[in-house]
Amino acid sequence: MVSGLVVLDKPSGLTSFDCVERIQKIFGIRKVGHTGTLDPKVTGVLLLLVGESRKLAPFFENMDKTYVGVMHLHDEIDEDRLSEILERFRGEIKQLPPKRSRVARVERKRKIHKLEIKKIERKDISLEIECEHGTYIRKLFHDIGEELGVGAHMKHLRRTAVDNFSEKEAITFEKLEKNKEKYLISNEKIISKLKTKKIVLDEEEDKKVRNGVPLKKDKKLKSGEMIAIFVGSKLRAIGIVDKQKIKINRVLLD
Numbered sequence: 001m002v003s004g005l006v007v008l009d010k011p012s013g014l015t016s017f018d019c020v021e022r023i024q025k026i027f028g029i030r031k032v033g034h035t036g037t038l039d040p041k042v043t044g045v046l047l048l049l050v051g052e053s054r055k056l057a058p059f060f061e062n063m064d065k066t067y068v069g070v071m072h073l074h075d076e077i078d079e080d081r082l083s084e085i086l087e088r089f090r091g092e093i094k095q096l097p098p099k100r101s102r103v104a105r106v107e108r109k110r111k112i113h114k115l116e117i118k119k120i121e122r123k124d125i126s127l128e129i130e131c132e133h134g135t136y137i138r139k140l141f142h143d144i145g146e147e148l149g150v151g152a153h154m155k156h157l158r159r160t161a162v163d164n165f166s167e168k169e170a171i172t173f174e175k176l177e178k179n180k181e182k183y184l185i186s187n188e189k190i191i192s193k194l195k196t197k198k199i200v201l202d203e204e205e206d207k208k209v210r211n212g213v214p215l216k217k218d219k220k221l222k223s224g225e226m227i228a229i230f231v232g233s234k235l236r237a238i239g240i241v242d243k244q245k246i247k248i249n250r251v252l253l254d
Helices: 016-027 052-060 079-088 137-148 173-178 187-194 203-210
Strands: 003-010 032-034 043-051 065-073 091-095 108-121 124-131 152-162 198-201 226-231 234-241 245-251
Touching: 003 016, 003 052, 003 173, 003 187, 016 032, 016 043, 016 173, 032 052, 043 052, 052 187, 052 234, 052 245, 065 137, 079 108, 079 137, 091 137, 124 137, 137 152, 187 234, 198 203, 203 226, 203 234, 203 245, 226 245
Parallel strands: 043 152, 198 226
Antiparallel strands: 003 043, 032 043, 065 124, 065 152, 091 108, 108 124, 226 234, 234 245
């Protein structure tokens, strides 16, 4: 059974769902899902889970993102003034999702970990942004423009990283089509990259896990944590820790 993660270098012009369909054709499997939407014109890191790996999606829900983008100002601005305004957008900000977003248009808080000027070419400001999941970069640029008093819009955007998955390991469709097995990251390597807590069971306990039988809780595990359950060297399931036991949340089939 095909199973694993593809770190795709998404090209411009395709929706995230277009990318899912193309991965389905490459691997000959319908069970493919992406872990975070990118607008059609935005390029860069798009994580796609193939086959049983889709059950690992909960581990990817709250990942920080890194972008490089060009904010086009509608008028030239003094660099000192720009730096002053950018400082206001570092740390916790309030953001109203854009009208075309799929989420409710309710103001929410998001954290901007990094907002750094990389280059200034008259009205084009190249920025690097590290931010909390669910941050709208297009809206961020618009809001900065409003605060500057000149207006601004997003001219270009590329996602360079999702948590520990960076553009350095992202591959194009062309490379994937030539050697798809080479670029499919195994479930076990996914867990290693995520630095998720795990427990290892012996073969005798495999049947219990497959049947969803709760496991004894280790004192070191905190209630509410999501952990990886291995049988030997193979990832078998995802568990959720409660006050007394580890409940089996999802079982990965062979």
